[in-house]
Amino acid sequence: xxxxxxxxxxxxxxxxxxxxxxxxxxxxxxxxxxxxxxxxxxxxxxxxxxxxxxxxxxxxxxxxxxxxxxxxxxxxxxxxxxxxxxxxxxxxxxxxxxxxxxxxxxxxxxxxxxxxxxxxxxxxxxxxxxxxxxxxxxxxxxxxxxxxxxxxxxxxxxxxxxxxxxxxxxxxxxxxxxxxxxxxxxxxxxxxxxxxxxxxxxxxxxxxxxxxxxxxxxxxxxxxxxxxxxxxxxxxxxxxxxxxxxxxxxxxxxxxxxxxxxxxxxxxxxxxxxxxxxxxxxxxxxxxxxxxxxxxxxxxxxxxxxxx
Numbered sequence: 593x594x595x596x597x598x599x600x601x602x603x604x605x606x607x608x609x610x611x612x613x614x615x616x617x618x619x620x621x622x623x624x625x626x627x628x629x630x631x632x633x634x635x636x637x638x639x640x641x642x643x644x645x646x647x648x649x650x651x652x653x654x655x656x657x658x659x660x661x662x663x664x665x666x667x668x669x670x671x672x673x674x675x676x677x678x679x680x681x682x683x684x685x686x687x688x689x690x691x692x693x694x695x696x697x698x699x700x701x702x703x704x705x706x707x708x709x710x711x712x713x714x715x716x717x718x719x720x721x722x723x724x725x726x727x728x729x730x731x732x733x734x735x736x737x738x739x740x741x742x743x744x745x746x747x748x749x750x751x752x753x754x755x756x757x758x759x760x761x762x763x764x765x766x767x768x769x770x771x772x773x774x775x776x777x778x779x780x781x782x783x784x785x786x787x788x789x790x791x792x793x794x795x796x797x798x799x800x801x802x803x804x805x806x807x808x809x810x811x812x813x814x815x816x817x818x819x820x821x822x823x824x825x826x827x828x829x830x831x832x833x834x835x836x837x838x839x840x841x842x843x844x845x846x847x848x849x850x851x852x853x854x855x856x857x858x859x860x861x862x863x864x865x866x867x868x869x870x871x872x873x874x875x876x877x878x879x880x881x882x883x884x885x886x887x888x889x890x891x892x893x894x895x896x897x898x899x900x
Contacts, residue, residue, distance in 0.1 A: 595706055595708065596709070598712070603711075606678075606686070622889045641695055643694060647694050647739060673726070689715075708874070714728055734762055748771055753831075755877040760786045776797050798817075826863070826867055829863065830872075832875065836877075
């Protein structure tokens with residue numbers, strides 16, 4: 593039974609203009625690096641389906657779903673927030689990204705794959721229940737989590753978010769759900785300037801000062817995440833896998849490297865082995881320095897699938 597890799601060409605059709613950091617090349621750069629290093633030889637490949645209205649409604653208001661559909665332009669671009677735009681393909685790409693998480697959740701919980709990685713865009717963790725923003729349209733990880741909880745009747749799910757930006761959208765959607773424990777690290781005083789005051793008791797937010805590096809990141813995981821995860825005993829773990837805290841990514845100053853992403857993935861896999869039968873679903877969030885992004889994803893996925 594091979595681990596699952598889920599993506600779709602539609603995810604590369606969404607673009608927000610020349611020089612925007614959240615660019616279509618992210619998907620193909622990752623795929624090529626995984627292929628070149630032989631990682632995809634050990635994974636089953638799946639195309640992401642389109643998320644349904646029912647699946648989206650578990651994480652978003654239908655007003656938000658309808659508003660995004662209505663904003664989808666026939667040509668050129670439609671602005672969503674100061675940093676986020678839609679082109680004629682964006683809405684369909686967003687449906688594929690959310691649908692990938694539903695597919696991944698189904699594969700893992702039905703025993704068809706031990707773990708899954710979704711190479712998808714647009715990212716999702718800044719999308720709130722009733723609003724888009726921060727390059728995000730639908731909250732892909734929250735759609736997958738609620739699918740696990742409501743469709744598969746899983747009792748306890750953990751969300752790990754190591755993107756350099758706080759996952760304000762995921763917290764907005766999941767903070768009042770006692771079936772979910774969210775553990776996150778992020779760089780302080782960086783967009784979206786949230787996380788310092790958790791919205792619920794099921795949120796473990798650890799802000800890190802700029803230039804902290806891997807030592808501080810690892811200490812935060814060991815002292816804050818792991819005890820909370822072991823106490824919660826999740827039956828399934830999701831990862832918002834953002835690699836924009838990398839030393840080479842000029843969108844941030846956290847100064848992580850590939851070894852840090854491999855290390856944190858190993859900690860998550862050990863928690864999954866103790867409590868969740870090894871079941872993990874990971875999806876791409878940020879990461880905009882393309883060579884560093886590709887190397888970091890390979891480091892992450894190798895640990896995820898046990899090929900490190």
